[in-house]
Amino acid sequence: MPFTIEKLPHEPIVIVKVTPPFSFATDTRRSVRAVADEIRGLPGPIYRISDVSEVTIGFMDLVHALAVMSREEEGGAPDHRLRFIFVGDLEILEMARESARQDQYGNVEIHIFAALDEALDFARRQRSA
Numbered sequence: 001m002p003f004t005i006e007k008l009p010h011e012p013i014v015i016v017k018v019t020p021p022f023s024f025a026t027d028t029r030r031s032v033r034a035v036a037d038e039i040r041g042l043p044g045p046i047y048r049i050s051d052v053s054e055v056t057i058g059f060m061d062l063v064h065a066l067a068v069m070s071r072e073e074e075g076g077a078p079d080h081r082l083r084f085i086f087v088g089d090l091e092i093l094e095m096a097r098e099s100a101r102q103d104q105y106g107n108v109e110i111h112i113f114a115a116l117d118e119a120l121d122f123a124r125r126q127r128s129a
Contacts, residue, residue, distance in 0.1 A: 044081025
């Protein structure tokens with residue numbers, strides 16, 4: 001499977017690790033639904049860290065991912081329990097952040113980091129704030 005889901009024990013943090021040959025057109029929905037299964041019944045906020053540092057993301061990949069994320073009620077942008085954090089190529093993720101702020105993509109805030117450790121530190125600081 002081109003992604004793994006890890007719910008950290010005793011923390012409201014879920015890490016989605018995306019690896020080749022991930023297809024944004026077909027695997028995004030599967031990963032969102034896997035996250036939904038993992039967090040079902042949990043109260044928010046829940047920090048969803050998507051580590052896409054091992055895959056190359058093109059513009060159309062970004063469009064596919066944003067479209068899926070904006071439609072999936074649980075595990076996607078409409079799930080108000082979730083806080084979205086991404087790890088990877090800062091340039092393409094900055095485009096994702098700007099796009100996700102648009103109404104058609106759910107008007108959500110995305111935090112981006114170059115390394116997983118930074119993303120985890122951020123989630124833990126937010127949680128304790």
